[in-house]
Amino acid sequence: MSGKSEEVLIVFAEFVESTHGKRQLCYLGYRYSLKRKNQNDSEYWVCVKRNSTATSYSDSSVVVRDDHTHLPDGTDMEILQIRKTLKRKVMKESGPIDRIVEEAYHAANRQSQSSDLIISLPSIRIMKNTLQKQRRKTRPPIPQSIEQLPYPLPDVYCKTTKSELFLLYDGSLGGTRSLVFASYNDIVCLSQQEHWYSDGTFYTCPSIFYQIYLIHAYHDGMSTPCVFALLGVATIDLSPDNGSI
Structure with a gap:
């Protein structure tokens, strides 16, 4: 037979x-x-x-x-575990996906005793795209204008990773909705320094805002960012006498 x-x-x-x-x-x-x-x-x-x-x-x-037509993959389980860990991390944390993925790949490269694991991993670009799709399933869609920005902001964007209040102000500055972020410890740090340093940047600003304006505490030659303002206009008088906030 x-x-x-x-x-x-x-x-x-x-x-x-x-x-x-x-x-x-x-x-x-x-x-x-x-x-x-x-x-x-x-x-x-x-x-x-x-x-x-x-x-x-x-x-x-x-x-x-039936016989397998391919050899057993000794790295398959490790890769599966890395991908599952990355998926859980991007769902729980709000950090940049680029940084999360690159840190995971660097760690795998350091810990792996052979090059097989690194070779078998999906490319960084593919992994980033996959994780972006996963995160979008649990996060609100990215607004295309300030008018589409939800009010009030979802709680996940209003607190630090330690669940401390981070959103300091959400309202009109210069006639346009703006957001100002600072933790309690940031404000304390700022209040204890005699010298402050402030600067605006446009390159890393979300497209629906005009600029990110930062206020730093300056001490002993070091500048520490303490206040982060997403502004909808180019220039705003944030001095205490102006009463903007």
Whole structure:
């Protein structure tokens, strides 16, 4: 009687979660996606890279059918873990995705004992684009004008990573809505210094605002930014006597 024989391997199955939250089977260096559950409580799996199949049973044993047409990937689990960690990080944190991704890649490069992991990782550009899409699912859409900016601002943009108040002012300056950010500690630091330094920048300013205006505390040759103002106009008198804030 002809036909493919089943190879029974006495190695227990390991189950992981994919970057999309799907349950997957890891076995002997190969990763499988669940195709269906059978009536006898076994599960039918298909290799994520090719059409090789496997069946897992309730006792964690696995029967592999068909030969794989590719070698087992020793870095697959590490890459999956890196991608899952990055996904969780961009969903929980508000830091720039460029920085989060680059830090993760630098860490992987330092810790990896071989070049296989770095070679197998998706390109930085692809990873950044993927994570941008993930973040947009849980964040408000980027406004195209000041009028589209939600009022009041969502709480996630009004507090520091330590849940301290960060939004100092949200209102009209020079006839245009502007935002001023500073934490309590920033204000204390500023109040304790005799010399302040202020400057406006246009290059890093969000497109719906005209400029970012910064107020620094200057001490012992060091300048520390304490107040961050997103302004909708070019010039505003922020002096205490003016009563703008």
